[in-house]
Amino acid sequence: MNKLQGQLFRIILDIVKQIPKGKVATYGQIATIAGTQNPRLVGFALATLKEGTEIPWFRVINSKGKISFPEQSDGFKIQYSLLKNEGIIFDNKNRIDLEQFGWKPSEIED
DSSP states (O other), rough: HHHHHHHHHHHHHHHHHTTTOOOBBEEHHHHHTTSSHHHHHHHHHTTTOTTTTTSOHHHHHEETBBBBSSSTTTHHHHHHHHHHHOOOBBBSBBBBOHHHOOOOOOGOOO
């Protein structure tokens, strides 16, 4: 990882830290706030996290309101469980209503 990428990853992770309990944000939303137009970079930054991290990685979902892991995977099951435990409601297609549970950038704390 080069220095610039490392700085961007830190910015992304700092933004993810601010997503409040009971809310979700999309990869694209985080990318935009971080100043990049590449949502994949958010995924790459989250993939660097170690198990047991305090950063709420599980609050980041895709723009369709879905968890990006395949539904039968352990990653999906873990993320689904963590979100349910925070009161996030999924519909019968495992989607989250972004109007109801989406994090508004105006909620960013200084």
